[in-house]
Amino acid sequence: MGAKIAKPKPGADAYRLDEQVGFVLRQVSQRHTAIFAERIGCDLTAMQWAVLAKLREIGATSQNQLGRATAMDVATVKGVVDRLRGRGLVDIDSDPDDARRRVVALTDEGMGLVDAHAAAALAISDETLAPLTAAERKTFLALLLKLR
Amino acid sequence: MGAKIAKPKPGADAYRLDEQVGFVLRQVSQRHTAIFAERIGCDLTAMQWAVLAKLREIGATSQNQLGRATAMDVATVKGVVDRLRGRGLVDIDSDPDDARRRVVALTDEGMGLVDAHAAAALAISDETLAPLTAAERKTFLALLLKLR
């Protein structure tokens, strides 16, 4: 019995890295990052753009709130905000009502930059989804949102 | 004309960060990373696991090939391999046929660890996709692969 067919190990041989969600997810993220870097046109990373875009949406906020709104760790947000501040795209002020808080706000230059590149940002999302049809994109996004 | 309806800016106001693929993609990746860390059970990162699992699949290879097989930069693969080597899970030898190459191979311990945790790795993929039905998972994975 079972002379010719090798017994498959329960696990090791059934596991193919290339079929695992996490692995493919990372590859798709990498592709998106590459598209972003090539297309954004103002030497910003996706994270930096996320912070600027969020500030444009919701206005000035504390670093903590900003971190939650952009799904970033507080420690991470600090680095990103520091770099944006170094480029004069955001300002940091103390909150008169709460001495713990450091309120981050877009500068005029930052505001202008967001508006100037919003179309490029949309094009990036579009190119990332380019391999899919319109119907597939809708399906994909809906499912992706469920996995958040 | 257009007295009551404000003219939407072409870009800025139409752009909602939370609906952009790249942003959601990152959130899903974060969730997967958290699930991975909690479930893998042997203090490995997803990258480190990817290298070990790939070596189990294809056998000993050069760092360069390993990088391509795991979708990692050469510089990144070096760091990952160094850490795995520090834990005794892989060995690095010179290729007798090509002095440029540094051949990475699983140690017995590394091989044992992969086999011991393959089931957990599958469970991680499963939990990541848990919010979806079986049919949705199939659809999602098929679409995700197209975006690679």
Add this chain to the structure above:
DNA sequence: GCCGGACCATTTGTACACTAACGATCTTGC
């Protein structure tokens, strides 16, 4: 046999991403 171009590995520098620990500050319960 050697020489230019391809390939491989390493190093350096920048930018995330998360954890843990810390001090400062606010708020609530009492």
Add this chain to the structure above:
DNA sequence: GCAAGATCGTTAGTGTACAAATGGTCCGGC
């Protein structure tokens, strides 16, 4: 009022990621 606990920001440490520069090694053509 004030102590306990929650919140906010910062720092330090580890682990990806990618680009660019460097240097060693192989191979094909001559």
